[in-house]
Amino acid sequence: MRNVLTIIRRELGATFTSPVAYVFLVIFLALSGFFTFMIGGFFLRNEADLSSFFFWFPWLFILLVPAVGMRQWAEERRQGTLELLFTMPVSIPEAVLGKFLAGWIFLGIALVLTCPIVFTVCYLGSPDPGPIATGYTGCFLLAGAYLAISGMTSAFTRNQIVSFITSTVLCLLLVLIGFPPVTNLLLKWGAPAWTLDLSADLSVFYHFTGMQRGVFDLRDIVYFLSLTAFALFVTGSVLKNRRA
Amino acid sequence: MIEASNVRKNFGARTVVGGVSFSVGKGEVLGFLGPNGAGKSTTMRMITGFLPLSAGKITIGGYDIEENPVEAKQLFGYLPENAPAYQDMTVAGFLDFSASIRRLSGKKKADAIARAVKLCHLENVLQQTIDTLSKGYRHRVGFAQAILHDPPVLILDEPTDGLDPNQKHEMRELIREMSRTKAIIVSTHILEEVEAICTRVIIIDRGKLVFNGTPRELQEKAPYGHRLRLTVCASDDAPVRAMLEKLPQVRKAELLGKQEKTVSLAVYPAGSEKDFVSAVKKALDEHKWEFCELYLEHGRLDEVFRSLTTSDAVEGKEGAA
Ligand SMILES: Nc1ncnc2c1ncn2[C@@H]1O[C@H](COP(=O)(O)OP(=O)(O)OP(=O)(O)O)[C@@H](O)[C@H]1O
Ligand SMILES: [Mg+2]
Numbered sequence: 001m002r003n004v005l006t007i008i009r010r011e012l013g014a015t016f017t018s019p020v021a022y023v024f025l026v027i028f029l030a031l032s033g034f035f036t037f038m039i040g041g042f043f044l045r046n047e048a049d050l051s052s053f054f055f056w057f058p059w060l061f062i063l064l065v066p067a068v069g070m071r072q073w074a075e076e077r078r079q080g081t082l083e084l085l086f087t088m089p090v091s092i093p094e095a096v097l098g099k100f101l102a103g104w105i106f107l108g109i110a111l112v113l114t115c116p117i118v119f120t121v122c123y124l125g126s127p128d129p130g131p132i133a134t135g136y137t138g139c140f141l142l143a144g145a146y147l148a149i150s151g152m153t154s155a156f157t158r159n160q161i162v163s164f165i166t167s168t169v170l171c172l173l174l175v176l177i178g179f180p181p182v183t184n185l186l187l188k189w190g191a192p193a194w195t196l197d198l199s200a201d202l203s204v205f206y207h208f209t210g211m212q213r214g215v216f217d218l219r220d221i222v223y224f225l226s227l228t229a230f231a232l233f234v235t236g237s238v239l240k241n242r243r244a
Numbered sequence: 245m246i247e248a249s250n251v252r253k254n255f256g257a258r259t260v261v262g263g264v265s266f267s268v269g270k271g272e273v274l275g276f277l278g279p280n281g282a283g284k285s286t287t288m289r290m291i292t293g294f295l296p297l298s299a300g301k302i303t304i305g306g307y308d309i310e311e312n313p314v315e316a317k318q319l320f321g322y323l324p325e326n327a328p329a330y331q332d333m334t335v336a337g338f339l340d341f342s343a344s345i346r347r348l349s350g351k352k353k354a355d356a357i358a359r360a361v362k363l364c365h366l367e368n369v370l371q372q373t374i375d376t377l378s379k380g381y382r383h384r385v386g387f388a389q390a391i392l393h394d395p396p397v398l399i400l401d402e403p404t405d406g407l408d409p410n411q412k413h414e415m416r417e418l419i420r421e422m423s424r425t426k427a428i429i430v431s432t433h434i435l436e437e438v439e440a441i442c443t444r445v446i447i448i449d450r451g452k453l454v455f456n457g458t459p460r461e462l463q464e465k466a467p468y469g470h471r472l473r474l475t476v477c478a479s480d481d482a483p484v485r486a487m488l489e490k491l492p493q494v495r496k497a498e499l500l501g502k503q504e505k506t507v508s509l510a511v512y513p514a515g516s517e518k519d520f521v522s523a524v525k526k527a528l529d530e531h532k533w534e535f536c537e538l539y540l541e542h543g544r545l546d547e548v549f550r551s552l553t554t555s556d557a558v559e560g561k562e563g564a565a
Contacts, residue, residue, distance in 0.1 A: 006344040014332055080328030084389075087292040087324070088345050089317040241296070 003090050007098025008105070015106055028064055028110050035060065036117060050127060053117055054135040054212040058175050058205055061139075061146050066167040068106060069150025070160045072099050073239065077158035082242075096236045100144075100151055107143040111136060131214030138211030141224035142204060146171050148231035155238040171204070174227075178203020245270055245319075245397050245427035246291065251300035253286050253451075260286050262451040263300070268427045268444075270396070273419060275442035275459070276431035279553050283451040284431040285325045288401050291429070292322045304397055318346070320397035326405075327386030331375035335366055335385055338374060339392065346393040360388040363418060365411075379406040387415070391422070398428045404437060416441050435545040438462075449553040465548045472511040472524060473500075475537035481507040487531055493523040506536065 015021045035056040076082040085095060121127050150167035157163050176182045177199040186196060200206045204227075207220040246268040253261040261283040268274045276284045289295040291302055293309040293316065302309045307316035329338055339360065343353045361367060364384040369377060374385060383406050390398060403419070404412045419428060420441050432438065438445055439459050447455040447462075455462060476484050485497040488511055495514035499507065513520040521540055528535055 002347065003345060006341065009344075010330075010333075010337075010341045013337065014330065018332055079331060080324065080326060081330055083289065083294050083324045084322075084328050087294050087317060087320075087322045088342070089314045089347075090345060091314055 001094075003094045004098040004101065007090070007095060008102045011099055011102030012105065015102070021106070024064070024067060025110055025113060028060075029113060031060055031064075032056065032114055033117065050118065050121055050132055050135055051212060053114075053121075054131075054139065057139045057142060057212075058208050061143055062168055062171045062175065065107065065143055065146035066150040066153075066164045066171065068103050069147045069167060070154050070163040072103065072151045073155040073235070074158050074160045074163045078160075086239075092236050092239055096151075096232055096239065100148060100232055100235075103147050103151070104140075104144050107147060108140060111139055111143070128214065130216075131212070134211045134214050134216050138208050138220070138224075141211075141221065141228075142208055145204065145224050145227040145231070148228040148235070149174075152231045152235045152238070155235045155242075174202070174204040176203075176205075178206035245305055246429065247301075247303045248287075248291065249301050251287065251290060251302060252298045253283070253290060253295065254298045260451050261290070261448075264446075264448065264451070264453050265300075266446055266453070266456060268397075268429055270427050271424060272444055273423045273428045273430065273442045275438040275445040276429060276448065277433075277435075277438065277445060277455075277549065278431075278448035282448045282553070284448060285401055287448070288322075288399055288429070288431065289324075292320065292324075292399055293317060294324075319395055320399055321390030321393065321395040322398075323383075323386045323390045323400045323403055325401040327383045329374045329382065329385055329389070332373060334371050334373050335377070336370045338385065339388060342389045342392055348393060356392050356394070359394075360392045363391065364388040380408060380411060383407060384411070396426055398422065398426055400428070400430045402431055402433070404432065404434065435549060438545065447549070447552055454552045459545075462545060462548055463542055465552070470513065471541050472513075472521060473537065473539050473541050474509045474511055474524070474535060475506050476509065476528070477506050477534040477536060479505060479507075481509065484509065484533060487527060488524060491523055491527055493520045508537075510541075 032053070036053040039056075073082070076085060086092070118132060146167070149170050150163065153166040153170065154160070154163040156166075183196050183200065186199075187193075207223045210217055210220050248267065249265045251261060251264045252259065264283075264287060266274065276287070278284050286295065290297050291304070291309065293313045297310065304316040305319045307319070309316045330341075333341070336357075339357050340353070343356055348356050361370065364387055366381070366384060366388060369381055369385075374382060377385065383403075387400070387403060390400065398419075400419075404415050407415060416437065419430065422428065423441070423443070430437075430441070442459055445455065445457065445459055445462050446453055455465075478484055481499045481502065484507065485499065488494050488497040488509075493514055494511055496512045498510045498512070500510050501508045511524055521538075525538065
């Protein structure tokens, strides 16, 4: 466990000494504000709630989270530090967990920095605190799942761009299989109903929508956590059998 | 401390290391030699648990590197080829991280870092980020990281690569000094280094062990063994050579070069080297030949190396497949 903390500390230190982190935060905050107020039609709704804010996260994170996760292992491979890390007395699960948690903490910080939007809404009206809490929880869990997936693609390659594109596509698929326009299309093409149910169950979109609306369902939380755990497990296996 | 038995590594269908066995004990410095692509770094990566073995077994201090990797890894320090390090960290930050992951903390950690910094002369670059260091300094940072926790086993892949002559000398002194209490493996392409620091040498060629012995034994395998270098003040080499070759102790006298008033010869002993040098010298004195140079040359390691290893890149591929 101490090793996990040491790795988290190193990763966070490296993150915050590089300008990339600040660029990321600025882009993230700008985009989330832009989507909420400009595209989400916050002012048109005439309602003081945050659903137009949370609504965009599955899409926004598709681009932003892989940008954080793509470096994780690809960079270690490229620099040759993977050889250093894995010949130190660190187990693979510790290393995977440490890196993942560091990235997740960073994304958590990014989410916390969106609080001005919440304050704005509170100032304009009196929103229901329930959906805000579940919405943020959902966003954080969603970020973790995407991060674990992009860490996984990062473990496969030493090329960050390849890692970024693969994880973006994977995350996009996970959203789309439950996205109503897509499922409706499938229905029209005559896909049997049970496959649609299944794909909805597997979809990030379906589980996130519930949390975004303020529904607290343990199954959603279990879904996100098991998706994350699965991706982390695959990451560990890939690293264990690496051939570099 | 280190036991490797019948270690193999295949990359796909290609065998890169094919059944290598050796052991290194405390107080020994094992030199790893071999041409480029012979499999030295690959072997070291298996010893340090970075690459899985295709077959065979490696233990460090009794711990199997594949079954108890964390325990085994606590026992060694490793300088990988090209000394990789986190480029965006400062030297101080990197050493602090390395120490923490080796479970050093508080005063122990500070002392360990201070010691390694002093031994590797890193005082002046502590706050510099690693990507701004020169190659030699990067290498020293890698070495500092390897000796930080004063491990009983050191595995160093080309430790003097990129160091200036002073640093090379110092690195060798350091390795020799530490070898009294540690088991050390070094790979190198510098053959003098082998004579200077190694107590034992193994040569790998295309993944096969072709020599395992002391540096002295290696020298004795030289095609000519020892020979005498001689520069005589004479305008012609023929009479000198004829005279020397008559001696029972001399097998052959060979002309190396002719200058204006001197000739350079190489004289090879016949059988034992006993009183070979004195016999040659006596014969020269008797015939009143003045010589301005006379010294015994030991078996040349590079000749042995060449005769033991024949692979080049192309052959290596075919031979290993
Ligand atoms: N990941 C890999 N996949 C395929 N082949 C590899 C891999 N790593 C190393 N090799 C091959 O294994 C062979 C041995 O490489 P290795 O790095 O061990 O050589 P070396 O003895 O250290 O050479 P050098 O003196 O140049 O450092 C080379 O032919 C190399 O191409
Ligand atoms: Mg090498």
